[in-house]
Amino acid sequence: MTFGPSLEKLREQGLLRVLRVLHGRSGARVTIDGRTLLNFASNNYLGLAGHPAVREAARRAVDEWGAGATGSRLLGGTLALHERLESVLADWKRRPACAVFPSGWHANTGVIPAIAEAGDFVVLDRLAHASLVDGARLSKAKLLVFSHNDPEDLERVLRRLPASGKRWVLTESVFSMDGDAAPLVELVGVAERHGARLYVDEAHATGVFGPEGRGVVCGLGLEGKIDVSMGTLSKALGALGGYVAGSEDLVRWIHNKARSFIYSTALDPAAAGSALAAVEIARSDDSFRRRVLSLSARLRDGLGLKASAGPYPEYERGPIVPWVVGDAGRAVKLSQKLWDEGFYAPAVRPPTVPAGTARLRFSVTADHSEADIDGLLETLRKL
Ligand SMILES: Cc1ncc(COP(=O)(O)O)c(C=O)c1O
Known part of the structure; x- marks a missing residue:
């Protein structure tokens, strides 16, 4: 059995996934392929993995x-x-x-x-x-x-x-x-x-x-x-x-x-x-929580994202900040452009999310600084 044609089909659909190898600890910055990038990909919300x-x-x-x-x-x-x-x-x-x-x-x-x-x-x-x-x-x-x-x-x-x-x-x-x-x-x-x-x-x-x-x-x-x-x-x-x-x-x-x-x-x-x-x-220690929530709010506000119409908006301003672009190919391209500008924000595509809702899923952590968030916003505006 060969997987080649099926892999090629995934690539054509913008659905091929590849591993990115980090060299060193995952923090606000990561080193991948010899480059240091601002990391918006990790679930290390409170930054405790490196504490x-x-x-x-x-x-x-x-x-x-x-x-x-x-x-x-x-x-x-x-x-x-x-x-x-x-x-x-x-x-x-x-x-x-x-x-x-x-x-x-x-x-x-x-x-x-x-x-x-x-x-x-x-x-x-x-x-x-x-x-x-x-x-x-x-x-x-x-x-x-x-x-x-x-x-x-x-x-x-x-x-x-x-x-x-x-x-x-x-x-x-x-x-x-x-x-x-x-x-x-x-x-x-x-x-x-x-x-x-x-x-x-x-x-x-x-x-x-x-x-x-x-x-x-x-x-x-x-x-x-x-x-x-x-x-x-x-x-x-x-x-x-x-x-x-x-x-x-x-x-x-x-x-x-x-x-x-x-x-x-x-x-x-x-x-x-x-x-x-x-x-x-x-x-x-509440400080990690307060910090990540304040940075997340800064990114959401900068992107003009509103909470859903659900009953608990206070629980919807957390570190997971989705930027839905729809088409998987477009999400991959945007992710690549951000990569070129020094940001690691992988595209999330079907089947992880429903078809037509491919996105960048920015993940904010307490390790980030206000300048990191502002830098991402500025680059997104430029792109
Ligand atoms: C909602 C949800 N449940 C369960 C899991 C699985 O957890 P773990 O990564 O510890 O295996 C994940 C991980 O991505 C998740 O997002």
Whole structure:
């Protein structure tokens, strides 16, 4: 089998993806192909991946616990370090219990099939992240979608379901490619009326929004209404790993049924140690959050971007700043022009986003300066 013709077709459609290799740490600036570029591509929203205390915690964890966890969680791989991280995350997220996974992808693709079984229904926001979609597809439940951030459409979908089987509603609190916020209070209301349970992915809200960076669910005081609160350690926390927080029973169920928890080597000590340090900083020091939100507002205002018509504009002015250009080829060209001017802002194209909505997804971090943002705006105006 040859992939050549198919790869050529992707290239013609402006959909071919290639890897860019960074030389050195990812911060406000990155070195790629011998050039130093301003980096608007990373999810390191609070800049904690490079924070000295977080890096030191990773080193200490490796010294104490070794380079790897050496086993799956049920077979010798559960370290006291994991237990500490799970307890800290549960407390931060105001939930009774928590389970950590080697990545956020593992969390979604392991937990959804564990909780949604044959005869059940999974109803997904149409723009939900690929890991939520794949988790739903791996489950034996029937998969349905509702229009993006549309509680009325969710109600329509739920009303048509038969009385038998559990109903799970899956959404993100802040969406990864648009940076808009789900109408969570309304979704909770609809779910309650139809006996459905809610699963909320806070990958892009954790650390960034809510008191002490607890996320949007806690910011809205909904922690008692959401059955599964999922997130990652890999974005604002600058480490790696995923978590799911919820009831003690949910976590015991995960230990027994989530295949990615059971059949994969446990989260490595460096990631667990750095995540612990990052949570500590995110909770105790508001300055990173204030800084990234102020820089994000500066970029949005400069681009003339308005919040969606959703109910929580305060959660829609975060570090994910999409600049939708529509056509994939145009997005690639604009990204290339920015590259030529010294900015790294990759084009995001289908299938990551729906056809016709290719974009540059600018990602602001606390490492940026006001001058970095102004430089990007000036260059965009020029282009
Ligand atoms: C909304 C959402 N959920 C889950 C994930 C997966 O998380 P991780 O990168 O930790 O595997 C991502 C990562 O891009 C994401 O954006």
